[in-house]
Amino acid sequence: MSYVIIDKSEISSVDFSEVLETSSDTLRFSVDGEKTIVQFKGTTPSFLDGKTQYSHSEILEITSGEEWNKQPNNNNDI
Amino acid sequence: MSNIINPYRFAGGGGGGFSNDYSVDFDGVDQYCDLGFGTPAVTAFTWSGWIKTTDTTGVLVVDNGTGYNKDTRGGINWYNSNWYFTMGDGSNSSYDYTSFSASAILDGEWHHVALVIDEYDWILYVDGGEDCTWTATISAGTASAKEIAIAATSEVVWPTDSKIDEVAFFTSALDSLDIEDIYNSGTPTDLTDYSPYGWWRMGDINGGSGTTIADQGSAGNDGTLINSPTYSSDVPT
Numbered sequence: 664m665s666y667v668i669i670d671k672s673e674i675s676s677v678d679f680s681e682v683l684e685t686s687s688d689t690l691r692f693s694v695d696g697e698k699t700i701v702q703f704k705g706t707t708p709s710f711l712d713g714k715t716q717y718s719h720s721e722i723l724e725i726t727s728g729e730e731w732n733k734q735p736n737n738n739n740d741i
Numbered sequence: 742m743s744n745i746i747n748p749y750r751f752a753g754g755g756g757g758g759f760s761n762d763y764s765v766d767f768d769g770v771d772q773y774c775d776l777g778f779g780t781p782a783v784t785a786f787t788w789s790g791w792i793k794t795t796d797t798t799g800v801l802v803v804d805n806g807t808g809y810n811k812d813t814r815g816g817i818n819w820y821n822s823n824w825y826f827t828m829g830d831g832s833n834s835s836y837d838y839t840s841f842s843a844s845a846i847l848d849g850e851w852h853h854v855a856l857v858i859d860e861y862d863w864i865l866y867v868d869g870g871e872d873c874t875w876t877a878t879i880s881a882g883t884a885s886a887k888e889i890a891i892a893a894t895s896e897v898v899w900p901t902d903s904k905i906d907e908v909a910f911f912t913s914a915l916d917s918l919d920i921e922d923i924y925n926s927g928t929p930t931d932l933t934d935y936s937p938y939g940w941w942r943m944g945d946i947n948g949g950s951g952t953t954i955a956d957q958g959s960a961g962n963d964g965t966l967i968n969s970p971t972y973s974s975d976v977p978t
Contacts, residue, residue: 666770683969691771691897700771702969712828722770723902732798733898735820735838736809 666702666722667714677701681708693731700726759931761907763944763972765892765954769796769902772970773893774954776939778802778962779885780814785859786881787915788817789923789932790891790908791977795849797822799901800894802908805837808898809865810834814885815858818899819843827864828877829887835877841865845872851906851977853924859914868967869924871917877885891964904973908931910939930978944972 669677674687682701684690690699700722703711717725726732767773780786790801803816810828818825825838845867846852855866860882863875891908893900907929915923915935923930932940939958946955949972956966 664768683963685967689771689902689967691893691896702768702770719768719770726770726900733808735825736807736834 664702664704664719665707665716666700666719667711667716667724668698668700669711669714671697671699674699676710677709678710681710689720691731693732694729750844761929761942761945761976762974763942763945763949764791764904764906765966765970766904766973766975767892767901767970769799769900771780771802771893771897771900772966772968773800773895773897773900774891774941774964774966775895775962776802776889776891776941776962778889779887780889781912781938782882782884783901783912784880784882785914786815787855787857787911787913787914787940788815788909789855789920790817790855791851791853791906791929792846792903793849793851793905793975793977794901794903795847796902797847798899799855799903800890800892800899801901801903801905802887802889802891802910803894804860804887804889805894805898806896808896809895810836812885812887814881814883815831815856815863816889820899822847824865824873826875826877828879828881830879830883833879835879837875841873841875851904851927853927853929853977855915855920855923857914857920866917866920866924868927869921870962891910892970904975906943907975908936908939908941909935911935912938942946949974973975
């Protein structure tokens with residue numbers, strides 16, 4: 664499995680038949696909403712050519728940080 | 742200590758027809774199971790499930806879509822290795838995510854977790870025994886507009902690197918003997934006699950294929966696997 668971080672603006676170029684994410688509605692976003700992650704098996708989809716690919720352990724390390732790991736939101740914190 | 746046997750209790754087991762062969766393996770990046778309904782307006786309820794994880798922040802099951810405390814009605818999740826207790830009513834919330842260690846379940850082995858909420862009073866059980874108690878300042882009883890999900894929130898907050906099995910929801914506060922029976926010395930058992938509102942077997946109904954986790958409870962809220970988690974033959978035994 665390979666994981667790729669893409670910008671929000673690149674979501675429209677994703678062919679969801681070539682990645683394991685169900686749809687654009689089920690993507691995980693960074694806390695600031697600017698980045699998301701897609702994953703694939705096997706051949707790299709053409710729309711991800713040239714982008715950095717991460718292993719499972721590498722992407723878990725990245726997403727464990729505050730950029731991706733949302734902090735608790737207290738009372739009426741909207 | 743009484744040795745009197747309560748004739749109205751039952752041992753579960755389902756008459757030999759029960760088997761548990763699958764769990765679901767979630768990658769902790771963006772995979773989860775959406776149950777498609779929010780916590781109903783009941784003042785007492787119980788969550789039960791099995792999990793295998795080392796993830797220090799995560800979700801077994803919760804209705805907290807965006808991570809805002811006011812949106813949740815209580816579920817089994819943890820943050821920075823502490824249980825994350827939250828009861829909201831849509832406008833305000835009562836919460837604690839620093840006082841109670843969740844380390845008992847974070848060793849990479851299978852554990853059973855049950856959360857019993859009875860109005861303001863919470864009891865969390867691990868492996869059939871009481872782990873901690875908490876008193877909220879907001880009572881259960883307000884329906885949630887957020888869909889319940891397993892292994893992350895329904896808006897993909899706190900996805901959890903884990904295997905999860907046999908998740909169930911009961912619209913009553915089960916007692917400690919019920920929880921001990923459901924733990925069953927570490928082997929999942931038939932929950933039919935407890936009349937679960939929701940019971941998601943995590944692959945056993947569909948032979949470990951497809952994306953639908955059929956609800957074996959009374960409410961018929963089938964779950965949907967999102968972002969391609971996989972089935973596993975690694976189950977609690």
